[in-house]
Amino acid sequence: MVDFNKPADLFAPAPAAATPPQYLKFHASGSEYFRIWIVNLLLSIVTLGIYSAWAKVRRNQYFYSSTELAGSSFEYHGNPIAILKGRIVAAVVVGAYAFAGKVSPLLAVVMFVVMAAVIPWFIWRSLQFQLHNSAWRGIRFRFDGQLRDAYINCLLRPLLNIVTFGLATPYIYQRLKAWQFNESRFGQARFATRASVGSFYKLFGAFLLLGIVGGIVFGMLSAFMVAGSLAGRDPNALNLNLSLGGMITVAVFYLLILSLAPLLIALIQNLVWNNASLDRHEFRSEVRTGRMLFIIVTNILGVICTLGLFLPFAQVRMMRYRIESLMMIPEGSLDEFVASASADVNAAGEGVSDFMDFDFSL
Template sequence: MDNQHISSEISPAFEVQGPSQATPDPLANESLHKALDGQPDDWDAVHPTAATPLRFSFSGRGKDYLSLWLTNWILTIVTLGIYSAWAKVRRLQYVHQNTQLGGFAFGFHGEPKKILIGRIIGIGLIFISNATNIFGAKLAGFFSLMFIIAFPWLYRSSIRFYTRNSSYRNVRFRFVGTAKAMYSIYLKSALIVIFTAGWAFPYVVYRLRRYRIEHSRWGNNAFQFSSSAGAFFGIYILNIVVTALVMLGLMALAFASSSSLLKGLSKEISNIMTHPTQSQILIMAGLYLLFIYMVYVIGRVLTQDLIFKESWNHIAIGKSRFACDLSIVRLYFIRYGCFIASLLTLGIFIPFAHMIITKRRIESISVTPSHDFDVAQATLDEDTTRSAEVADMFDIDIGW
């Protein structure tokens, strides 16, 4: 149920991905309205008031996604994992196809072969860097160093792959971030994290998010990101405080169980611990999983949701601004309920949970469009178009 998944989770700048459609080349020298052949070409006719916020909508259904999910798993197992790349494309296409803004669906056009190549490279690098017994410590260390050096390039290629293969209103998104800028962020971030013993990690997350968003384009329109490093530090500090309070609360509850008020219950627990039955073991294991998931949701997923909301409230494209009214507390209980339902159904509810959470996140986003949002130019000079086609040869995906 992750986003990175879902999320995590409309191009990397938007953190939603979606469906392959037969579309004209969005990089050709023609206006957006020509590219929208067969679709309404007058935004004002559909949306009389340009200043009225438009909300994203998601129409994906758990029943449909369950069928897709089961098919993907079966084919992935039968092909010993090879089909997983095609499965990922089908999943992203489904999410994109069911994500709409102003009556138009998003599109995803990625090639499974590039995802498969990226996974082979990633698995190969990880295996080689950890195969000390096969290659020896020195050679394994050398390969580990090569992996560290190659990671920024792989990360940038993955971002560009998702961005260039996502579209809205038949206009492709683009990513113009350079490898030089990525390596600069990577080197500076590594030094900062080392010298601060990891305490500056929120700054690294902020810089990577900013790099990803500010170098994304829709047609010729650039995205802007106005959040600050301080806001990201605040998110991580809040996460530490909330997690600590929950842990203290659970410890207090455990301590209270040994008090005179709960002496009988404490005795019962003691008997279970010393002579547990099979059913009691299962119950204890279930309670343990619920406890672990509670800490996990607070410690990791809560942070992701807060970053998601903070980011969307500070994203703009041209003069059009985005907003997010996601209720973090409500989503937390939804996640927890989905987790319990998934346990009780032995995993069958997972696809439904994915759709529920995805819908909640996507539909919390809105945009107040300006005129340039409608007439985003899909015109690029021939040199840019040609170089983009060449760059597409080197785009791969290393994510799962």
């Protein structure tokens, strides 16, 4: 209630204007990325994979610089030498495991245990490397997660699936994403996600139900196709119909299988980012299932029909839709937020510039 008896303070600062929601923008094009992609591919082949580290830096720098928030693009500062070192270490570990399998089954088991023991460390270092080398408006991100938690989330909790026959998967994934988000920083600002275990179970359950319904519809269509073929009287026509029907059935089956993982990842994006925040600032993700499925299916068909040459265009299409479906809802001025986040961060992440990147992705 307004107190009309109280004199107005003429020198009081005006309330800050609310900043409208800021959608992310993506300026990359398939034709531009195709030129980067084909050069990266050819040089990686010629150098027997050595150039792949520089190829990753070129690709990330292009995609980061093409992604814009509130008029400012992101930056990628990854060192290709550090990436190459990480790949060499990972190749040595995998190569040792493959060699052990040919020498002795017991040695193969030992090497498998060693690989399982070092993978959480790889993931932990990779997260630190990726965020430390990512920046926006000159301020770097960083990952403050502890190595102990990496072993809990990436090694110990996944063992629950052995005794639960896979039923612990939503719980394991929720804890992993919570660890990844809650330990991420932008300068001094902290990321967080409120997505609960129950919401992950609902999502995975709905996705499983969708898969079951799709499988039933697919089976019914296959049965009708076979029944229609059997109704013909000409044996030659029957064999031709069965062959064509079998090819169509297999093609649709593989198309369905290849679409499931990208669709689930997109739905998880909605779940995680709709419950995410950066200090007082909120996020929203508006990925639509139908639109996402259309992009996935047409991308797969395009890659198959062009023998892989459509792949860079498919990647740009997918990234554009997922990135431009994401928005930030600022609480106050973003300029004030950036100034606050940049305070006293010069020493943040000190000593991680030589971290190795092991190309793990969460």
